[in-house]
Amino acid sequence: MSELDELIRTTLDRQAAGEVDRVSLVSGALARGRVKRRRHRALVWGAAALALVVGAGATVALLERGGGAVVLPAAGAPGAAADPASVGTDPRVVHFAAPAIEAAARFHTWTSTEGYEQLEAEVDGGLVSVTIGRERAAVEGAQRADGVGVVLRSQPVPGLWLRVQGADDARATRALAAVDLDRAQRVVLPFQLGSRPAGSTPVTAYVGFVDGTYAQGGVILRGTDGARMEVQAQYSRGRTDDSGNHTVGGRPAFLYPGHDEVALRGVPHLEVSVRIGKAYQGYEVADADAVLAALTVTDRVERISTWPASITND
């Protein structure tokens, strides 16, 4: 090291030295951080609310929002960071949140199924997905668009895998920064199962929104013998149609040709059906009828607060 190098080093050491009040540093940083966080949240919610009001138009009422974007209700359970073992065990819950993604998304879908939980969204014209799970293989296997864009993987806590995929590095990084693993949310739907086939359990639930408005959602039931059915509802702008060719519990219904789907009629803004064919096998029309007959459906799909508190009544 030259004499000048040594002189520079000594001079800098001397100028930088001196006590630092750690207590005031921490308290000052926290105080500023909290102010910034409040401002940031106000800006995010405000921008999202403005975009939704402008974009939604007059024909579609807005869903109730937590200050801006539609939000799922809190689950009253620990998030994935605190309880990674619970991730992917109950389709009625997702153990993370990402309000910034929801607020910025044109559409987004929450999915909770065996082994993983996922948020998919279109943000700024690009698809982003956030997936968490207890096993890396389950998380990797959850992707529908392999190899597209940039993938960020991490293990935030032991026993938890996180995978974020974005169209490019910036989108993926922003999505990663938006993930909150300290919160758990309930996956809710505009209907509740009052009855389900004996021995069956919900294994998958999903709920999707477009521009803050409910778009579609469903729950997949699986019986002990492997039989599967999907109970699902899609948003419908059109007039309520009471016509049908079938009756379920005294309500008009439509039995699809091939007897692989039964749909309720006369539900405002919703097409509600039970699918028992194609990907879903093992149940009969009578099983679908029984599920639909006991189904509780909200008559105000636009307001999430009117939705049943849980997908199931148990």
Added chain:
Amino acid sequence: MTFEEYVGVRGPALVRLARLLTGDRDRADDLVQEVLGQAFVRWRSISRMERPEVYLRRMLVNANASWWRRSANHERPTPHETIADAVDRRGAVHDVGTAVAEWDTLWRLLRELPRQQRAVLALRYYEDLDDATIATILGCSASTVRTHALRATQTLRAALVGDTAEVRADV
């Protein structure tokens, strides 16, 4: 590590680096609190980074640059003093051989360096970081870091040997 824990353990190092970047202890405290306030909002993602300390230093350097760019803050830490003035005021330091006086002189010279050059020297000599890491923090290439370092040391060396003309040109 929680945000509070990180600031308690690593915050003082940020303050000391900020003292070198800003040349002003009060502004260093203010700058670090501002940067940590920003970090608090995104702490969950920052804490998961492989090297959060590098990211925070980058935030610090950028915040200092932003402060510098704001028109109201264009006054320099020693507004009426150039490197040449500092050398002139050094007087008979070498003759006396007083180390403290020498450090004070060099510190004045360092404060007069262009902001990026001073940052490179602080990160290289005080933080002992390699050029690649410094480049990451400053958002430039490693060769640019080496160029900044070379020009800075040339300026300091010239000033210390009393080459006033060269010093004035660089300033």
